[in-house]
Every structure is written in structure tokens, then in C-alpha cells.
Amino acid sequence: MGRVTTIQVIALFSLLIIFPNLAFAQLKQNYYANICPNVETIVRNAVKAKVQQTFVTIPGTLRLFFHDCFVKGCDASVMVASSGSNTAEKDHPDNLSLAGDGFDTVIKAKIAVDAVLGCRNKVSCADILALATRDVVVMAGGPSYAVELGRLDGLNSTAASVGGKLPKPNMNLDQLNTMFAANGLTQADMIALSGAHTLGFSHCNQFTNRIYNFSKKSPVDPTLNSTYAAQLQQQCPKNVDPRIAINMDPNTPRTFDNMYFKNLQQGKGLFASDQVLFVDSRSKQTVNSWASSSQAFNNAFIAAMTKLGRVGVKTGQNGNIRRDCSAFN
Incomplete structure (x- = not known):
């Protein structure tokens, strides 16, 4: 029995080397089927309303998702506003050009989700951002695709974590x-x-x-x-x-x-x-x-x-579901 346990440990360790982001294993399509069954429709309608206001919503949301995932994983940490002595990710120079309409899209979709009975504080900002990103791609004439869900929101956001994590326009x-x-x-x-x-x-x-x-x-x-x-x-x-x-x-x-x-x-x-x-x-x-x-x-x-949506996914004690996407609980 002890030998089997050792083999299992070695096998798991090997997997962790090959797949450092095993946390993404918790992600699945229709994750909210029994929690907030209409979440995708609610988010899509909120995104559609925002796109009708301004086209910038589309590239703004898509870029926001990329910038979020490339810094400490897809955990909506880029959404958090600076406060007190903490300068958050969004205020790093590399993120200052992110369009406000991308942030606003996720915030409005979160409000729409939380307004539905049974859905309040059940859906993470990170998942809403992932869904909204798919929706803006489709609304611009791009392909539709199933979005894996089940991410938690990150518990920290610092400008110091951004440097060197995002592509530069002059890279080879x-x-x-x-x-x-x-x-x-x-x-x-x-x-x-x-x-x-x-x-x-x-x-x-x-x-x-x-x-x-x-x-x-x-x-x-x-x-x-x-x-x-x-x-x-x-x-x-x-x-x-x-x-x-x-x-x-x-x-x-x-x-x-x-x-x-x-x-x-x-x-x-x-x-x-x-x-x-x-x-x-x-x-x-x-x-x-x-x-x-x-x-x-x-x-x-x-x-x-x-x-991309699987990068650095937060699980268990490493994340939570934010009540306000722009602030920690």
C-alpha cells in the first residue's frame, strides 16, 4: 500500500511539472447549471446593451481579458482599484491604456447577474469577464465557443506584479x-x-x-x-x-x-x-x-x-467570489 502511495505521489509530482496550472481541472462548461442556470444569457444581454452604447466595448473587453490572464492568471485582479497604500494592477503603466468600457462591461454584467434571484454572489468576476470576452468576439462577427467556468477571483492585485508580463509592441x-x-x-x-x-x-x-x-x-x-x-x-x-x-x-x-x-x-x-x-x-x-x-x-x-482561460486559475482558499469586481470583499 505504501509503495502505491509513493508511486501516486511521484506521478502527481510529474504532472505538476508538465501542467503547472492543474487548478484549471476544476473548470467545466455549464459550471453554473445548478447555481445560476441563466448566467450566460444574463451576461450576454448586459454585454449587448453596452456594445450598443459604444463599439469600444468590444476591443476593450477582449484586451482586458488578455491583460488579466497574463498577470497572475485569469482572476479578475486587473479589475481591482488601487486603495490606501496599495497600487493595483490596473494602475501599472502597461495597463493605463486599457479602455474603461471593458471594465464597465464586466461591472454592469456582474450587477445584472447579482440582480437575479439565486445568483447573487454566486458568480465570480473572473468568469463574467471570460463570458463577456466570448460574447464581444461573437458580436464583432467572430466565432462562438463554449467557455469553461469555475474560476474564483484573486485575493491580491499589485502594480509590482505586472512588469515584464505583457507583450511590448517592439518584441521579436x-x-x-x-x-x-x-x-x-x-x-x-x-x-x-x-x-x-x-x-x-x-x-x-x-x-x-x-x-x-x-x-x-x-x-x-x-x-x-x-x-x-x-x-x-x-x-x-x-x-x-x-x-x-x-x-x-x-x-x-x-x-x-x-x-x-x-x-x-x-x-x-x-x-x-x-x-x-x-x-x-x-x-x-x-x-x-x-x-x-x-x-x-x-x-x-x-x-x-x-x-488562455485556464492560466493561473484560482481555487479553494486561493480565491473567492467578489461582491464588487473593483474591490476585495
């Missing part, structure tokens, strides 16, 4: 792969998630080095389409307000499609970290494949989002 393929691999995501997952840049916008100060002072030999990044570079210079003249918003996808910025990959083929990736996916031979084939097949991209995106 090795840097991107290393960062995503730290979250259990492959190069294919990284490229699929980068495809979310088919929606939303950035700001001039995130890429002006590519159009004005790339190098001594070439002021403009040579991997940029020259016509596109000229358009960007027109939209972002020198000394322009850095908060000016520029669409990530110059062709179909309000539609979730595979245009992102077609843009990369044309040298129209806004960030160097976008364009490198086509420039680097190790990722170019994937870009070409998804540029030619929206179905292949959609399938890869669903797989990557499902894996």
Missing part, C-alpha cells in the same frame, strides 16, 4: 514565444491571439519609432508597406497628441476576421511585434495559412482562448 518572435510559453501557450497560440489585433486601436506613441526614427540607415521600418507608412505619418505627425487612436486593422477594424493576417502579408502590421510574425520564417507559414482560411484561424483562436 523569440521574446513573444518565451512570454507566451511561460503561460503554457505555444507559438501557434501566440499567433492566433495576436489575430485579435483585427479589432481595436492603439496610440501613436506605441509605434512612431517605426515611421520616424527606426534606424540611422532607414528612418522608416523597411518591413512597413511604404504607402501604409505614409498614411501613419499623416495620422501621427511628429509632436502629435500621443493619445490619438489609430486602428490596428486599417481595413476592417470593427469586424473579427482574418484580415489581420492578410495585412501582415502586405506589410501592414501596426506593431513591429505584429509584422515580425510574417517577416520571421518560423511563423510566416502560419500567417499565410490563416490569411487564406478564416475557418482555420477561427479554430486556432478558439483553442488558444480556451487555453
